[in-house]
Amino acid sequence: MKPIFMTYTKKDLINLAVCMVLSVLIIPTFIKTEYWYTSILIPWLCLALATIGQQIVMGYTGQLALGAAGFMAAGAFAMFNLILRVPDLGFVGSLIVSGLIAAAFGILFGLPSLKVRGIYLMVATLASQFFIIWMIDKFGWFKNYDSSGIITAQDIVILGKPFTTPLAMYFVCLAVTTILTLLAMNMARGSTGRNWMAVRDMDIAAESMGVSLLRTKVQAFAISAFYCGVAGALFAFCYLKSLEPVAFDIKLSFKILFMCILGGLGTINGAFIGAAFILLFPVLLNAIGNNVFHGAIDATIISSIEQVIFGLLMIIFMIYEPLGMAKLWENLKQSLRSKLFSSGIKNLKSSAQKSE
Amino acid sequence: MANELLFFMEVLVGGLLAGTMYSLVALGFVLIFKASATFNFSQGAMVFFSVLAFCGFMQDFNIPFVLAFILAALLMVVVGLCTERLVLRPLMNASEDTVLMATIGLGYVLEGLAQAAWGVEVRRLDLGIGDFPVPWIADNLKLFISALDITAGLVAAIMIIGLFLLFKYTKIGLGLRAVADDAGAASSIGIPLKHIMLLVWSAAGVVALVAGCMWGARAGVQFALVDLALKALPVLIIGGFSSIPGAIIGGLIIGAVEKILEVYIGPFFGGAIEGWAPYVLAIFFLLYRPEGLFGEKIIRRV
Structure with missing residues (x-):
């Protein structure tokens, strides 16, 4: 298909229009309960954005990284300090700068990727996770010398207008996520993304074709960390409404890794599918626990079961469909299409026989 | 001066002995990686799962110490068997990264199962060895060294020597090394691949149990053990993934450096730098010697 605008084809624009109608018109008119916005839609958008960051470095560039939450923390606390100390920047400006600060960390901790790969790189990126959290925790300046450990996030004000209701915050997250998702799709399809994938598939071959490994890998880490940083800032300001380093611990990094892998490596829509699944599945399990067993099962046992199921799914997907849920979705569409298509052929044939 | 030196020695010895605890965890990694x-x-x-099972058998069912240990070890053999059957065999020809991700999933399953079966609260594990300075050493050498640390060191030494001899001089060890070199060639000359895998995973399970007992006796049997075990990763990077002596030396280096940095440099930064110092140390090692001290040189085919 020929691209119409940048690398977007007609199909993409239709998809975008459908998504926009769904998220801007239909969801706000039909969903009135705050719970849906504050506990499902907003974290979903934030985590999907972070997962896109993880996708860029892991799914597209093939670098096993495990420090997304560290970069999210960097973004969140950068945002807090920027709004506090440089109020002239405004919300959007602060969001961009905090993403850039996270990107600087991404470059720093992405440098080992030039020398090592696989599990070795994973250990190197773990260093970023532990170091960033420790740094925020130990230097009071980052927390504005707050002794309680939990800081309340400032209110979101864009162009003098406050965005404090759940619906308004949802729109903020939606706008940021949409723009960054479109950008990510464009990058993934353009020369940037081709370079990433060349490095992923065979770095030595890519290098001998003239792709600069240094540039490509560092770029991927920087962009990935930028996405994670922005996602972290949104996560803190729109979802948690508070800032504490503990919220961005290694568990969140693993969660994002799971979203990325179960959703489907190397796909943008996989990030949204994976994030939705990891976020909604516990809600579903709790609902089953409350309504079917009427709370007879302890909440800790439910969360353990949830962990077992995530682990099992990870193993099952690795064995049967390493490309994750996005691929399953693709297969489903394909089989539906071929069924429709083949029935079309049958109709043609039968009508041809009739005419004979 | 003498006092300062003595203090340094105490920090160093304490760090080295704590390092053997990391080595014990790293040993399990090495066993599987080697084969x-x-x-x-x-x-x-696996460390968390095995020691929680051990505690569960002892405290919930009042099974005596030795029997509970044997039961927990048997449970780890079963876990090894299931892993080999259900996870590794279907992934025989998958890429390294895919298998790695599957083992992350396996870790989640084990953590969840352990907590579902034996609860989430912190359990105390009493091995009958106190975590306090040994009076004899404190009196004569003026060093305060915990009895538990010494026991961990001894246990680690015994296991290392045992595994080293096993790998070096027995037929099973030879088979293990052959499988590690080239699994296809090894199975074509009649080395039973499945048995070897089962053996290795069971051995890694038992090693995990021993490591878990040591850690559990010190810090309580709790979920934080999983995070502690992550520190075995820098140990492996420093020592090399495929070397048993490397796991020990790596553990000692990490243990000692981490303690020394914490005591002498930590106060300038508000402490708790041992949370990330091992990883940063590992990065420096990666930049200069990616295969670790004792690992085989990594050669990639293009």
């Missing part, structure tokens, strides 16, 4: 070139990310979860 199958698989990086088993779930080793930390």
Whole structure:
């Protein structure tokens, strides 16, 4: 298909229009309960954005990284300090700068990727996770010398207008996520993304074709960390409404890794599918626990079961469909299409026989 | 001066002995990596699972110490069997990264199962060895060294020597090394691949149990053990993934450096730098010697 605008084809624009109608018109008119916005839609958008960051470095560039939450923390606390100390920047400006600060960390901790790969790189990126959290925790300046450990996030004000209701915050997250998702799709399809994938598939071959490994890998880490940083800032300001380093611990990094892998490596829509699944599945399990067993099962046992199921799914997907849920979705569409298509052929044939 | 030196010695010895605890966890990783070139990310979860099972048998069912230990070891053999059957065999021809991710999933399963079966609260594990300075050493050498640390060191030494001899001089060890070199060639000359894998995973399970007992006696049997076990990763990077002596030396280096940095440099930064110092140390090692001290040189085919 020929691209119409940048690398977007007609199909993409239709998809975008459908998504926009769904998220801007239909969801706000039909969903009135705050719970849906504050506990499902907003974290979903934030985590999907972070997962896109993880996708860029892991799914597209093939670098096993495990420090997304560290970069999210960097973004969140950068945002807090920027709004506090440089109020002239405004919300959007602060969001961009905090993403850039996270990107600087991404470059720093992405440098080992030039020398090592696989599990070795994973250990190197773990260093970023532990170091960033420790740094925020130990230097009071980052927390504005707050002794309680939990800081309340400032209110979101864009162009003098406050965005404090759940619906308004949802729109903020939606706008940021949409723009960054479109950008990510464009990058993934353009020369940037081709370079990433060349490095992923065979770095030595890519290098001998003239792709600069240094540039490509560092770029991927920087962009990935930028996405994670922005996602972290949104996560803190729109979802948690508070800032504490503990919220961005290694568990969140693993969660994002799971979203990325179960959703489907190397796909943008996989990030949204994976994030939705990891976020909604516990809600579903709790609902089953409350309504079917009427709370007879302890909440800790439910969360353990949830962990077992995530682990099992990870193993099952690795064995049967390493490309994750996005691929399953693709297969489903394909089989539906071929069924429709083949029935079309049958109709043609039968009508041809009739005419004979 | 003498006092300062003595203090330094105490920090160093304490760090080295604490390092053997990391070595014990790293040993499990090495065993599996040596035999199958698989990086088993779930080793930390295996530590947690095995020692929680051990505590569960002892405290919930009042099974005596030795019997509970044997039962927990048998449970780890079963876990090894299931892992080999259900996870590794279907992934025989998958890429390294895929297997690694599957073992992350396995870790999640084990953590979840352990907590579902035996609860989430912190359990105390009493091995009958106190975590306090040994009076004899404190009196004569003026060093305060915990009895538990010494026991861990001894246990680690015994296990290392045992495994080293096993790998070097027995037929099983030879088979293990053959499988590690080239699994296809090894199975074509009649080395039973499945048995070897089962053996290795069971051995790694038992090693995890021993490591878990040591850690559990010190810090309580709790979920934090999984995170502690992550520190075995820098140990492996420093020592080399495929070397048993490397796991020990790496553990000692990490233990000692971490303690020395914490005591002498930590106060300038508000402490708790041992949380990330090992990883940063590992990065420096990666930049200059990616294969670790004792690992085989990594050669990639283009």
